[in-house]
Amino acid sequence: MSDKLISKKKPAYPISNLLSKYLTEQGRNIKIPIFYDDLLRFQGAIEVFDDDGKDTLWISCYYAEYERDEIEHSLKQMYSILHSDGSDSIIPYLNIDSIDFCTFGNTKPFRVKVRNILNDNYIFLYVKKADASRIYGLELEHLLSPNHITFLVHEETLIEEHISGIPGDTFISNHLETLPEQDKRALAKEFVKFNERCFVRLLADMRSYNYVIVITQDFDRIQYRIRAIDFDQQSYEGNSKVYKPQFLKENNAFVTLSLNVLAKESIEQYEKEERSLLAKRATNSHKRLKNLINCMKKDTISTPEKIKELKAGLFKLTKDVNFKKSKNMGELLSNGLDYITRNYVNENPYIIK
Template sequence: MADDVKISKRKAFLPVTEDLESYLDQYDRLYSLPATYADLRGFTESYPLDDKHGNATHWASVLYPQEVREHLYPRLTSIYSLLRTGDMQAVPHLFVERVDFCEFGNSRPFRVRVVNQYNDNYDHFYLKVSDASRVYGLELEHLLSPNRINYLAHGGTLVEEHIAGVPGDAFIRDHLDRPEVNRVRIAKEFVKFSERCFIRLLGDMRSYNYVIDITPDFEDVQYRVRAIDFDQQSYEGRRNIYLPQFFKENNAVVWLCGKLLNLPTMQQYQDEERSLIARRYLSEHQRLSALIECMKKNPREPQDKVIQLARELGEHHHTSRFDHCDSMGAIVETNLEVALARHLI
């Protein structure tokens, strides 16, 4: 089992630059929002929120004075409508049942539960502090992964849809040992997920930062591992931060991969994933180039981390192509080109 990788300090927020804001506007991510992250900070009380089994979570439900609720909650349903339909007009049968707050993590998110009063069906969305690293991570996920990402941005606020799935830590704890779980498919999907993370340099994929999307198929069940936290997009300087197998929280799945998959099979799955990413890279090349140009044009990440990551990736790939990378944007661009080279011919 690999040594555990730790991130010792909370990541600094990187401001959204004018160039990145222009990019978001060009690709229909930028909207004037009727409520902001700062508006939700005005709660006066909170109480711990347990899960359905009575276990403590990192979330607390927050309460607002009645006069604040009367103005804030309709604006939140308008944001939900905008996120889901592109229309600011709030649907009258939707209402906000609860707002939760999480102190854990970099983005300190608010989670809003919206309920349909006709059938009690509910959905969630999130308001977070806008951060350039997170925006880059969301965009790269949308462009290069098999998953489409729905989010909105404005000023210091980021609005994200809920990504459905069983949290990775809960899946490992409660599902992995069940007899009906297809462990080979879980191992396969973790290898593919790890490959996606490393190629686009998404870090800190501990088990609570991804979910397992479970889809019944005609003969069995299909799984997909999906990232839900994008704060550590190309920020840290250590290569292993971008390799999920080096986090102790993933040890049970890493052990499963080693037990059930031999090296040729792992290499096959990695190659399959690189081929798929290369196709997306080519089909989205114009938009991807514009995004990377934003990353390169106004680098705000610590320079010592840039130097370290360029050196470690150069050693990993046995190439000098990273030697002149002076920003994380340049490193992401080079890592994509080097990792996908055989598939881009």
């Protein structure tokens, strides 16, 4: 079902002047010491395999000696800008352990492993070709989800911090069946909320390898959170089903789990809870969100055919005429957020207005 719903190849959209101005105002648009094209100058590479000997579709790159030092120093500076004050004071304590290139997907990212030599701790950061769709997706994740996102943009280069967690497909294969019953209910609840969150904010293609499971040990239980890690399909597709992870075959295990351990009334309750939380986040970030969506309204991030299909699908679901009147993906997202705000915040008698 997934392959039929999702476009085989989504084009990359350039960053508009208006979006660039928004990113500058939010401290996202900043001069960086290295660009995506600089990393493409690798001289050779070897395949990277996982612990089971399976090809990860990443290759480990190596560079000419005369370029390696300059590239590594620039990447250390990039780490300092992303996680510190941008000064060179921490650079002597950093080491670039690896630079990997992904041969799969639209963005063809580089993954850089940065290690602190004093304590042996390390993190990953990603260098990608900038795409307006992905940037809208990252910023909407920051504003409308419970997660904060760190990323920087300069011209055609996008730098993202790593989002930690167990890839969804790995979790399904290796952990899902062995979970205690209480944990299954907690994870099913999170999947229902994640499903609703993706739909309202129009984030598509949440197949199991495009999100991670984050596990947190509480004092008396384990908490689960599902976090998106791929934002390329923000507000692009026309079929409304593609914005709900439940309709993607790779998530069948989570759908089955949710139907088995949650009552229909519980599912409806969790959906309502998530819509209410989304409406509150949208209200709390009103000014910044309005500025971002204004950029989307004046931008091209999809095709007329897909916009027409999606607005018909959303009108059919909600009977809200505002969807029918929408002219672009920005207006569709704006009307969707207005819809839940009207229904889950403005009509709440306990909200002080």
